[in-house]
Amino acid sequence: MKSASKNITLIAIVFLLFPQLLWAMGLRSFVALPIEEGGHVIRLIAEQNKRPSNTYLSANYAYGISAKQTLLLSLPYRLSPSGSERTGNISALYRHIIWQNDSPNSTTRIGLLGGAVLATKKERDSSIQAGIVSSFYQQRYEFDADILYRQGLGNNKNTGRYDFSWQYRLSPAHYPEWGSTSEWDGVIELNGRYLEGNSTTHQITTGLQWIHKQWVLEGGIFHDLNNKHNTGLLLSTRLHF
Amino acid sequence: MKSLLSTIIVLFSLLFISSTAFSKGADGAPSDIYEMNVNGMTCPFCVYGIEKKLNKLAHVKKARVSLKQKKVQIEMEHGQIFNEDEVRKVITDSGFTPGKLL
Numbered sequence: 001m002k003s004a005s006k007n008i009t010l011i012a013i014v015f016l017l018f019p020q021l022l023w024a025m026g027l028r029s030f031v032a033l034p035i036e037e038g039g040h041v042i043r044l045i046a047e048q049n050k051r052p053s054n055t056y057l058s059a060n061y062a063y064g065i066s067a068k069q070t071l072l073l074s075l076p077y078r079l080s081p082s083g084s085e086r087t088g089n090i091s092a093l094y095r096h097i098i099w100q101n102d103s104p105n106s107t108t109r110i111g112l113l114g115g116a117v118l119a120t121k122k123e124r125d126s127s128i129q130a131g132i133v134s135s136f137y138q139q140r141y142e143f144d145a146d147i148l149y150r151q152g153l154g155n156n157k158n159t160g161r162y163d164f165s166w167q168y169r170l171s172p173a174h175y176p177e178w179g180s181t182s183e184w185d186g187v188i189e190l191n192g193r194y195l196e197g198n199s200t201t202h203q204i205t206t207g208l209q210w211i212h213k214q215w216v217l218e219g220g221i222f223h224d225l226n227n228k229h230n231t232g233l234l235l236s237t238r239l240h241f
Numbered sequence: 242m243k244s245l246l247s248t249i250i251v252l253f254s255l256l257f258i259s260s261t262a263f264s265k266g267a268d269g270a271p272s273d274i275y276e277m278n279v280n281g282m283t284c285p286f287c288v289y290g291i292e293k294k295l296n297k298l299a300h301v302k303k304a305r306v307s308l309k310q311k312k313v314q315i316e317m318e319h320g321q322i323f324n325e326d327e328v329r330k331v332i333t334d335s336g337f338t339p340g341k342l343l
Contacts, residue, residue, distance in 0.1 A: 025283075025284065025286070025287070033283060033287050033336070034287070034290070034335065034336020034337070035290065035336070036290025036291065036293070036294055036334060036335040036336060037294075037334040037335070039290045039293075064290070064336075066334070067333060067334050067335060067336040068336070097336075100281070100338075102280035102281025102337060102338035103280050103281070104278065104280055104311045104340070105311070106281075107280070107281035107282075107283060137283045142283065142284075169284075174309060175307070175308040175309035176309065177307060177309055177310065178305050178306075178307050178314065179305055179306070179307075180285035180288070180306065180308060181285070182285070183284065183285065185284075211284055211285060211286050212285060212286065213285045213286065213289045213292075214286070214289055215286075216286055238286070240286055240289050240290070
């Protein structure tokens with residue numbers, strides 16, 4: 001009973017300290033690619049972990065303030081295990097592209113990230129966060145890399161993350177002359193998650209994305225390379241309007 | 242004779258003015274259709290924004306993107322002037338880099 005209670009507390013802490021901001025064209029990484037000025041993207045993610053066993057949803061929203069400026073919001077909600085702490089904290093990130101180099105067949109971009117994790121309950125504390133993201137795209141593949149650090153305020157622990165994501169267009173081999181067709185991308189990522197007082201958990205993620213002009217359907221599996229050797233499943237959809 | 246010559250000159254002038262008022266496109270391209278190179282385009286989901294914004298421009302009949310050819314094509318309503326600066330701004334506001342008008 002005591003260990004179950006301890007697990008639930010730990011889940012709550014992790015859940016509260018890791019509001020997932022999973023905005024990317026990678027599965028779990030950030031991305032430095034643009035949303036057009038005035039554009040909106042909504043992303044819904046369902047994630048299930050085996051150890052510790054928990055399932056949660058997150059609602060993510062991105063808004064194009066301008067071609068170089070994007071606002072990213074995320075709110076997680078835990079489905080299981082049961083308990084009073086279900087709604088996580090709201091993560092708000094501002095992304096500013098500071099360098100961009102476009103050519104006919106490629107693009108390279110670097111962006112800065114900054115914002116806060118805002119407590120949604122009085123008894124919780126907030127955090128501030130800052131990081132950097134870069135994206136490189138050429139022909140059929142894309143690399144994204146990011147690092148983000150969250151400084152906990154009050155009783156909140158410090159957390160951090162890094163992601164390296166590689167996506168490759170499996171199909172089609174060639175785009176049509178005009179318009180766009182749907183495409184299938186394979187994804188492989190190396191992710192790291194740090195929580196103060198614990199060693200960094202390194203993970204590998206593999207997945208598939210079915211990409212259309214206005215929507216994406218995607219899924220993946222991630223596995224801890226160290227620590228708890230947890231395995232998790234992720235399903236997500238995005239809508240661009 | 243003089244009036245016939247004057248009429249011919251006027252007719253030719255009108256023909257010249259009407260042809261230069263429209264297309265600056267490639268040789269043989271239909272009038273009212275313009276194409277411009279765009280750099281930095283990636284996947285369909287990412288470039289949807291360009292197409293959306295171009296199709297909202299006044300007097301644009303249809304706009305489409307080619308990820309293969311790395312360009313956009315804008316078909317203007319017949320007789321409407323193509324505003325190159327406006328199109329360049331749309332591409333930039335979408336997060337990409339406009340290239341040459343073809």
